Amino acid sequence: MLAAVLKDFNNLVLEEVPTPEPGLGEVVVRIRSCGFCATDYKAIRGIRRNVRFPLIAGHEPAGVVAAVGAGVRHFREGDEVICQPSGFCGACRHCKAGDTHYCEHAFTTGGDGPEDVRPGAFAEYMKTAETCLFHKPAGVSFDAAALTEPLSGAWKGVIQHSEMRLGDDVVVIGVGGIGLLCLMVARAAGAGRLIAIDPSAHARRNALALGATHAIDPAGEDPRRRVYEILPGGPDLVVEAAGPIEAVRLAAALRRRGTRWNVFGITTHETFELDGGLTHFLEGRMDASFGTTPLAMQKAIRLMETGLVDPVKIISHRFALRDIHQAVELMGQPGRNKVIINP
Ligand SMILES: [Zn+2]
Ligand SMILES: [Zn+2]
Incomplete structure (x- = not known):
């Protein structure tokens, strides 16, 4: 063969x-x-x-x-x-x-x-x-x-591990192939506002065509400020589907009280810091998912x-x-x- x-x-x-x-x-x-x-x-x-x-x-x-x-x-x-x-x-x-x-x-x-x-x-x-x-x-x-x-990986991360609920406001950081699948799963599961963050104009266009309500260019504007303009109450769920450590830091920075966030895209061994007290009082939940x-x-x-x-x-x-x-x-x-x- x-x-x-x-x-x-x-x-x-x-x-x-x-x-x-x-x-x-x-x-x-x-x-x-x-x-x-x-x-x-x-x-x-x-x-x-x-x-x-x-x-x-x-x-x-x-x-x-x-x-x-x-x-x-x-x-x-x-x-x-x-x-x-x-x-x-x-x-x-x-x-x-x-x-x-x-x-x-x-x-x-x-x-x-x-x-x-x-x-x-x-x-x-x-x-x-x-x-x-x-x-x-x-x-x-x-x-x-x-x-x-x-697609099964996207379902496992968004639905099984992060338990996305009907009407949740969801942010997906990184909308290459796997991020788009996470976004489509979130759309199908009844996301409320669904925000894609990606520096690629092509990726942002794909995200908007596949159900994102908003797309943010993190190179052109402050992504945290823009997310909180769209969602004054902050996101229910943030999915990091990008890979670079900066995307994980951004996911952590987008938290408000009760936000669930999924460290989904990164596979390299790089470190990030969390404020202990802030993390305690936010009462959020960090999930991860692979395979x-x-x-x-x-x-x-x-x-x-x-x-x-x-x-x-x-x-x-x-x-x-x-x-x-x-x-x-x-x-x-x-x-x-x-x-x-x-x-
Ligand atoms: Zn693969
Ligand atoms: Zn076994």
Whole structure:
């Protein structure tokens, strides 16, 4: 099969590799669509260094079951499926508590985080465990289905961890792909005022088109003053979906009494300070959220199936697998939104 194999940083090679064979409890999926995540781009460019070569990246796949191994019960050849990139053992204390993203024996197909990194979906076929698969509803396209994992992360952060309520005034800091999904989830969940903060004019336009009531350019105006002009009572919920430490500091600065704030986007180890007494008397709540779970994946599928959220709206470009180098170039450019690979 054709695969995009990362041999070293900045050395992505399209080549023929053996098609995987399913083992016990495993399924091989013919990939139809796979999201191109910033994590993949960072691995290819050497911006993140926790990569072992060779790597087939791509951890947001959907496709058709091509072969099933012994013991597979819920899937058959020809079934249309969505793959959760993070695998779990089901037997450790975390899995038994429902926190499969804390699994002590986790693996990932094409992603990062666990020690055990298996070949991902920038390839014609990918092998994974039956427990990582979900049936794709017929009315959900493969391209939409490829965005199940990021959408599930947005649902987990905004709804499950930060418990957004109908009518909440919500601020989303950073409206790239994942921030836009957080914003769309908040819109679907009945946010009141919904404010996007992002220095990119392109991102702010996307946010307004997808349901933000206001957009703020933090480079052009004082974002805290502007938020409090729009929301004199302050926000109920602030979601940091940006990444830089300044965004976390801004989230903390936007708090009023009772504000919930979610440290969602940052993954680098940088520090920020909180005033102890102020934090005490604000009585707010800090949440965080990473990764996904089978529950969140199923919720995301339901959001798409019912039309509550259509993640296709954030897709800006699609490339065939053999044109993946063009996709890599584009990932480094401003003005793109979600990029999809169709192997
Ligand atoms: Zn990702
Ligand atoms: Zn486990």
